[in-house]
Amino acid sequence: MSIPMTSAGEWRGQGTPLYVIAEGQVHGGVYVGGGHGLTYEDPYVEYFDLPRDIEYARLYIPMWNYNENDWIEVSINGDSLGKKNIPDYVAAWGVADYVYTVTDTIRPGMNKISVTYHNTNGAPYCIVLAAVYKDPAMPQTRYWIAEGNNVLSHVSKKDSADVIFKGQVPEEVTNATLWTMMIAGNEGEVDRLYFNSHLVGEDVGRRKSGAYFDLDRWDVRKFLITADNTVRFERGKEEYLHPFNAVLAVEYQQDMGDDFLEMYTQADPTKSSIPIPVIIILAACILFFTYRFMRKK
Numbered sequence: 571m572s573i574p575m576t577s578a579g580e581w582r583g584q585g586t587p588l589y590v591i592a593e594g595q596v597h598g599g600v601y602v603g604g605g606h607g608l609t610y611e612d613p614y615v616e617y618f619d620l621p622r623d624i625e626y627a628r629l630y631i632p633m634w635n636y637n638e639n640d641w642i643e644v645s646i647n648g649d650s651l652g653k654k655n656i657p658d659y660v661a662a663w664g665v666a667d668y669v670y671t672v673t674d675t676i677r678p679g680m681n682k683i684s685v686t687y688h689n690t691n692g693a694p695y696c697i698v699l700a701a702v703y704k705d706p707a708m709p710q711t712r713y714w715i716a717e718g719n720n721v722l723s724h725v726s727k728k729d730s731a732d733v734i735f736k737g738q739v740p741e742e743v744t745n746a747t748l749w750t751m752m753i754a755g756n757e758g759e760v761d762r763l764y765f766n767s768h769l770v771g772e773d774v775g776r777r778k779s780g781a782y783f784d785l786d787r788w789d790v791r792k793f794l795i796t797a798d799n800t801v802r803f804e805r806g807k808e809e810y811l812h813p814f815n816a817v818l819a820v821e822y823q824q825d826m827g828d829d830f831l832e833m834y835t836q837a838d839p840t841k842s843s844i845p846i847p848v849i850i851i852l853a854a855c856i857l858f859f860t861y862r863f864m865r866k867k
Contacts (some may be wrong), residue, residue, distance in 0.1 A: 580637070584726060585661025586837050588718035588733045588813055592626055594831040598705040600713050600819040602749040602787070604698030607780015608634060613645075613684040616697040622678040626831055627701040628715060629670040631685055632753050632814060633657065634782070635692030636666035642687040642694075644668075646675050659719035659839050664692070665753060665812050667719045669836075676701070695753050696783045700817055702831070710825045712739055716816045718837070722805035733816045735799045744821040746791040748801060750774070751815040752784045754808075761811055764802040768793040775811050794820065 598621075605616055631642060636657055644651045657666035676699075685694050700715050714735040722728050748765060755761060755775015763771040763786075770788050779785045790799075803813040 580664070582636070582660045582662060582664060584728060585720045585812075586659045586718040586839055587720045587731060588716045588816055589837060590714050590716045590733075590735065590834065591628065591836065592831065592833045593714045593737070594626075594702065595710055595712050595827065595829050596625060596702055596704055596831070597710050597829060598623070598625070598703045598708050599711055600747075600817060601699070601701040601703060602785075602817050604630075604696055604785060605780055605783075606696060607777065607783040608693055608695050609781065610693040612693070613686045614694045614697065615682065615684045618676070618681045618683065618699050620676060620678055620681060620701060621703045621705070623704040624673060624676060624678075625702045625704050626833070627671070627673045627676055627699060628717070629672045629683070630698040630700075630717070630751070630814065631668040632695040633666045633668065633687070633689060633692055634664070634695060635689060636660055636664040637690070640687070640689045640692070642668055642685055642689075644670065645684045646672060647677065647682055649675070651675070657839075658836065659717075661719045661812065662721040662723065662810060665719065665721065667814060669717065672699075696780060696785070698751055698785060698815065700749075700815065709744060710822045710829070711819050712737070712822065712826070713819045714817065717814065719812055719814055722803065722808065722811045722813070724805075724809050728805070730802055730804045731813050733801045735818045738797050739794065739799070739820050740822065740826060741796055742823050743791065743794065744823050745789070746794045746818070746820045748788040748790045749815070749817040750786050750788070750801070750803075750813070752803070753812040753814055754782050754810045755784050756808065759806070759808040761806040761808045762804040764804065765790045765793045766795050766800055775808060
């Protein structure tokens, strides 16, 4: 089973397909880090050692078992960002993601990020930070940051999800790095990750970064193409899999125009109706327990 064995929330739909929330070019680099799995600790704390001159930073707090009236409160270096009641993305049986732009809140060096929460039977899966930093002494890097929460599941028959990093890159680059973050994977339920149709990983979602949490870094330079690079998450044998993030950074051998940062409007959460297979399963369960109850009378 690919979800914690506690009471789940109501069905929240297929969720939001991953999309690019920010992209750009920078003399500098990209930082992606975080941890540490579902533990039910409160407060939930993670530390981030960051470079100077952060140009853009996005913070992600995936949560298990969201229901109405739940809330979280994030503090960065002791300063509260206030309580947040409604997640930015939610899918399936209450798997949610609370997202913050924290460019002006974090600082160079060590940062302590803590989360307190009200959530019956639920808790954070992790705290993850994606940041872009400037350093004029470094080569120019082209980057894309994608986010969302689109459940791949056996009951809804959704088996894959793609993210397209639109734009041109030169044929000759120094390196290309892909980061992916997924929730709810299980070891042995073999999923697959592709970059431009090339297999880069199998059984990626196996709780290696913590319970129900996988944050990975991939060298994809040899698979890079000159336009519209694509990453695909395939569910495979996983019962449930939630791709949350994909970040691509391509370091140029020489400058390709001016540095820039483009930030896009955040998507509204997609709340679809309950898929027919889910309805069938729920109906079968109701009939089964009704039958057992009537036999006992």
